[in-house]
Amino acid sequence: MAVARAARSGLNGLFAVYKPPGVAWFRVRDTVETLLLKELNSLEQPVVQQQVRFVPTTVEGNAGKELTLVATQLPVLAAHPLVRGPKFTSLKIGAGHRLDTKSSGVFVLAVGHGNKLLIDLYNAHLTRAYTVRGLFGKATDDFSDTGRLIEKTTFDHVTRDKLERILAVIQGSNHKALLTYSNIDLKTQEAYELAVEGLIRPMEKSPPLITAIRCLQFAPPEFQLEIQCLHETQQYLRKIVHEIGLELKSTAVCTQVRRIRDGFFTLDNALLRTHWNLQNIQNSIQESKIKVKLELQRSLGYQSRSGKRHTDMDQVAESELQSTEGTFASNLTDKMR
Amino acid sequence: MAFWARQICVWCSSVKTCSVANSIQRLRKTHRTWMQLHQHSALSLLCSDNHFLQCGLKTNRSVSLGSHLQSTNSSNGQIRSSENNLLSPVNDCQQQAEIIPSSDTKTLYEDWEDTPPSSALEEISEEEAVQIVAEPPLPLESFTLRDYVDRSETLSKLVLLGVDLSKIEKRPNAGQLLLRMDFEKDIRKRLLFLKDVGVEDNQLGPFLTKNPFILAVDMEALETRVAYLKSKKFGKEAIALMVSGAPFLLSFSVERLDNRLGFFQKELGLSVQKTRDLVVRLPRLLTGSLEPIKENLQLCRIELGFRHNEIQHIVSKVPKILTANKRKLTETFDYLHNVMGIPHHILTKFPQVFNSKLLQVKERHMFLTFLGRAQYDPAQPNYISLDKLVSMPDEVFCTEIAKASVQDLEKFLKTL
Numbered sequence: 005m006a007v008a009r010a011a012r013s014g015l016n017g018l019f020a021v022y023k024p025p026g027v028a029w030f031r032v033r034d035t036v037e038t039l040l041l042k043e044l045n046s047l048e049q050p051v052v053q054q055q056v057r058f059v060p061t062t063v064e065g066n067a068g069k070e071l072t073l074v075a076t077q078l079p080v081l082a083a084h085p086l087v088r089g090p091k092f093t094s095l096k097i098g099a100g101h102r103l104d105t106k107s108s109g110v111f112v113l114a115v116g117h118g119n120k121l122l123i124d125l126y127n128a129h130l131t132r133a134y135t136v137r138g139l140f141g142k143a144t145d146d147f148s149d150t151g152r153l154i155e156k157t158t159f160d161h162v163t164r165d166k167l168e169r170i171l172a173v174i175q176g177s178n179h180k181a182l183l184t185y186s187n188i189d190l191k192t193q194e195a196y197e198l199a200v201e202g203l204i205r206p207m208e209k210s211p212p213l214i215t216a217i218r219c220l221q222f223a224p225p226e227f228q229l230e231i232q233c234l235h236e237t238q239q240y241l242r243k244i245v246h247e248i249g250l251e252l253k254s255t256a257v258c259t260q261v262r263r264i265r266d267g268f269f270t271l272d273n274a275l276l277r278t279h280w281n282l283q284n285i286q287n288s289i290q291e292s293k294i295k296v297k298l299e300l301q302r303s304l305g306y307q308s309r310s311g312k313r314h315t316d317m318d319q320v321a322e323s324e325l326q327s328t329e330g331t332f333a334s335n336l337t338d339k340m341r
Numbered sequence: 342m343a344f345w346a347r348q349i350c351v352w353c354s355s356v357k358t359c360s361v362a363n364s365i366q367r368l369r370k371t372h373r374t375w376m377q378l379h380q381h382s383a384l385s386l387l388c389s390d391n392h393f394l395q396c397g398l399k400t401n402r403s404v405s406l407g408s409h410l411q412s413t414n415s416s417n418g419q420i421r422s423s424e425n426n427l428l429s430p431v432n433d434c435q436q437q438a439e440i441i442p443s444s445d446t447k448t449l450y451e452d453w454e455d456t457p458p459s460s461a462l463e464e465i466s467e468e469e470a471v472q473i474v475a476e477p478p479l480p481l482e483s484f485t486l487r488d489y490v491d492r493s494e495t496l497s498k499l500v501l502l503g504v505d506l507s508k509i510e511k512r513p514n515a516g517q518l519l520l521r522m523d524f525e526k527d528i529r530k531r532l533l534f535l536k537d538v539g540v541e542d543n544q545l546g547p548f549l550t551k552n553p554f555i556l557a558v559d560m561e562a563l564e565t566r567v568a569y570l571k572s573k574k575f576g577k578e579a580i581a582l583m584v585s586g587a588p589f590l591l592s593f594s595v596e597r598l599d600n601r602l603g604f605f606q607k608e609l610g611l612s613v614q615k616t617r618d619l620v621v622r623l624p625r626l627l628t629g630s631l632e633p634i635k636e637n638l639q640l641c642r643i644e645l646g647f648r649h650n651e652i653q654h655i656v657s658k659v660p661k662i663l664t665a666n667k668r669k670l671t672e673t674f675d676y677l678h679n680v681m682g683i684p685h686h687i688l689t690k691f692p693q694v695f696n697s698k699l700l701q702v703k704e705r706h707m708f709l710t711f712l713g714r715a716q717y718d719p720a721q722p723n724y725i726s727l728d729k730l731v732s733m734p735d736e737v738f739c740t741e742i743a744k745a746s747v748q749d750l751e752k753f754l755k756t757l
Contacts, residue, residue: 022755024700060471071471081500082487089507108757262756271755277700278735278751 008048008091011282015040015095016116017289018125018296020269022276025108025260029099036113036280037097043282045090053083098122101132101266106148107238109134109263110274115289121296128299129207130267131215133232136258138245140225143255147242151257159254164222170251171217171229174244178214182234185210205234212236214244226259268295486510486519495524502532503546504553515553522556531556531563538567539581552588562594569595573602574613579621587624601627608638610649615657623660634663637670645674647685655692662695673699681706683717683727691727705730705738708753712743 023032058073081087098119100112114122140159144151185206188195198204205215213234221228231241242258249256264271273292275284480488486506490496496519500506510516522528532545535555540548549556555563570580584590590598605626606616620626626634641647641662647655655662662670673695677683688694694702709715709725716723725742739747 024704024754025757026703027700060474071468073471081490081497084490084500086500086504087487087490087506274755276751276754 005048005051005091008044011044011047011286012092014286015282015289017118018100018112018114018121018269018292019285019288020110020112020266020274020292021280022271022274023103023108023111024277025106028105029102029111032111033097033099033113036285037095039280040095040097040115040282040285041090041092044092048085048091050085053080054078055080100125103263104238106150107261107263109261110266110269110271111263112266112269115285118289125267127207128267129205129234131205131232131234131265132236132263132267133230133265134238134241135220135260135262135264136229136231136241136245137260138227138229138248138256138258140227140249140252140254140256142257143246143249144257147239147246147258149257149259155255157255159225159252162224162252162254164219166252167219167222167227167248170248171219173251174214174248175217178217181211182206182213182215185213210235212240230264268299484510486516489520493520495519495522495528498524499528499549502549503543505546505550508550509553512553518557519553528556530560531558534560534563535584538584539577540585544585548585548588552592555588555592558592563591566591566593566595566598569598573617575617575621579617582621583624583627587628589628590624593628598627601631604631608635609653609656611653611657619657619660623664626660626663629664633667637663637665637667640667640670644671647689651685651689654689655695659692659696662692665695669699670695673697673702676703681715681717687717687719687727694727694731697731702731704754704757705743707757708743708745708750711753712745714743 021032021036023029054077056075057078059076059078060071061074062071085091096116096119098114100114100122103109103111112122112125139149140162141157142149142153143155143157144153146152182205183190185208186204187206187208188198188204195204206213214231214236215234216230216232218230219227220230229245231244233241238261241261245256245258269292273288275288476492479492483489486496486509490500490506496506499519506516506519509519535545535548536542567580570583575583602616602620605611605620606613609616609619611619638652641652641655642649674688676699677688677694678685706715714723714725716725717727718724719726729742730738733742735750736747739745739750743750
């Protein structure tokens with residue numbers, strides 16, 4: 005009983021799983037919950053409660069046999085596990101930014117008290133990184149390769165530098181939109197400081213914005229892009245692939261959308277399906293606790309300095325952004341000036 | 342005796358819907374029986390089982406509490422309550438519920454013919470004092486069997502046998518049935534019968550958890566059904582396996598069992614011995630409905646395109662296909678046949694792939710394609726058989742079939 009309770013108290017926080025493609029996100033959440041409940045219920049040892057009762061029995065007394073009350077310890081069956089059922093019947097597991105059925109990747113889940121942190125995570129408006137695979141030559145109705153075919157085109161004229169030119173145009177227009185939706189006056193010192201650190205981004209609801217996009221592989225008809233974005237949906241990314249195809253005077257469909265980073269949860273932190281058990285999840289929660297605590301402390305400190313903007317987990321995320329993007333952060337600051 | 346009457350009134354006043362102390366007529370009728378009760382109760386307490394405390398109060402009527410007395414003091418007295426899972430009052434006495442204050446009881450009892458009652462301040466002997474059992478009263482209606490298990494001998498013995506009461510109480514009418522039964526009279530005979538049939542001791546608990554209603558079936562009916570199975574040349578071990586595997590089997594009538602066996606013989610066209618083996622392996626074929634099985638057979642024939650002899654072979658090897666989910670079966674077949682390119686005759690040779698998780702098959706196939714080892718044609722070199730693809734755990738699969746490490750597999754899975 006104590007072991008199970010201790011295990012349950014260790015299950016409060018955030019952790020990331022790797023969602024496989026072809027599975028709905030709520031099934032992943034339900035599967036994790038069922039596995040955790042099964043393990044928690046198997047940990048508890050059946051201890052039958054005893055109760056002291058006074059039972060009238062015949063006892064050899066002074067004047068022959070007489071009836072007295074004797075204290076005996078009897079088991080209380082109402083507390084038996086077969087009568088009261090399993091100790092843990094549900095766990096509160098919340099899901100972070102959702103992934104649709106066809107896409108895969110890092111999926112953040114919160115257990116118990118960690119659900120409150122999910123709200124903070126959402127309000128921090130951190131960016132997410134995806135790898136998107138596309139295929140030239142086809143156009144379908146839902147922009148993915150499993151949809152109904154609408155058009156087939158040639159793609160021999162498409163080269164890598166044409167693609168990269170298009171990507172630069174996309175990034176530029178999205179960057180302008182980023183600045184407008186961030187609601188800051190570009191002529192202030194504060195704006196300059198934020199831009200130097202790369203922290204300009206909208207802190208309220210905005211349409212999907214791409215902060216960085218680059219081509220990882222180009223082998224016609226296949227190509228692979230890495231996209232860092234904000235407030236996006238996976239279908240929007242597929243639409244971007246379709247529009248890239250159109251801009252290149254050909255057509256393209258998206259074959260794979262895979263999230264590699266959600267805030268500061270990366271692929272290394274994400275647990276595969278074979279590792280979904282109590283011990284691994286507890287370790288993962290423990291590791292992320294330190295990161296989350298650090299970010300919240302930093303954000304509270306930053307918030308006290310500039311009252312309007314509350315940036316929670318910006319700085320580590322943005323530094324990760326810079327490390328993955330390479331030259332793009334400096335491009336951002338160049339365009340600022 | 343009047344002392345008892347007072348006790349019962351005090352007890353009743355603490356209960357919400359009290360119907361024992363309702364009307365004077367009832368009190369008059371029951372007064373004499375309480376006299377006998379007193380003597381009986383003393384004797385029965387003396388010979389009571391030490392393990393289970395008995396409530397000292399017994400009433401003669403089937404009231405909303407539903408307790409009725411065992412007039413003979415031979416066996417242990419027990420309180421049996423008849424309550425439903427739904428909260429509904431059982432008796433018409435409920436409407437006349439009144440709480441008679443103790444000050445009025447004296448005036449009431451004065452009307453009776455028998456000896457006047459004694460007051461609570463009267464001195465009583467040690468024996469009587471010891472026999473006063475002030476247990477809290479049982480709830481009249483409850484949604485759980487937890488409230489009754491300590492006071493009911495039947496329920497306690499069932500728990501010690503291994504029956505999961507928390508699952509039984511979720512079924513409508515099952516908890517009610519168990520409370521009404523008497524362990525010595527009804528349950529013991531049937532448990533011994535099941536043991537004769539061949540159900541193991543440690544299996545009796547889970548058996549009753551799944552099918553508590555077998556305790557309400559007639560002994561003759563049970564014996565007829567087992568005799569019928571024996572007449573169909575099922576061996577003793579076979580019958581034991583069937584009964585343990587499908588707890589609802591013996592709740593079915595002989596005609597129904599006959600109907601089902603006939604259906605399988607006709608539809609599948611297997612020999613009698615093979616049909617018997619099939620049914621022994623998956624006894625729930627006889628207890629489920631036949632419509633899904635007919636649809637599955639049609640699916641295999643028309644949509645999946647298996648020939649009749651292929652279906653016979655698959656079903657005798659993996660009977661679960663008959664009860665499998667049609668959508669999952671179609672998806673698995675679609676992936677195996679169209680994406681992996683495996684022809685029908687190889688699928689017939691390894692039907693256990695239909696039993697496995699599609700996600701696992703997909704992941705392993707994609708890993709093998711990535712490594713360049715996805716060869717499922719027996720004629721070619723480096724052939725990988727389907728049963729090894731699905732049945733092995735990850736470590737064995739990686740080292741022997743894929744010739745890679747488990748970390749490689751994990752890294753690959755994170756790129757999907």
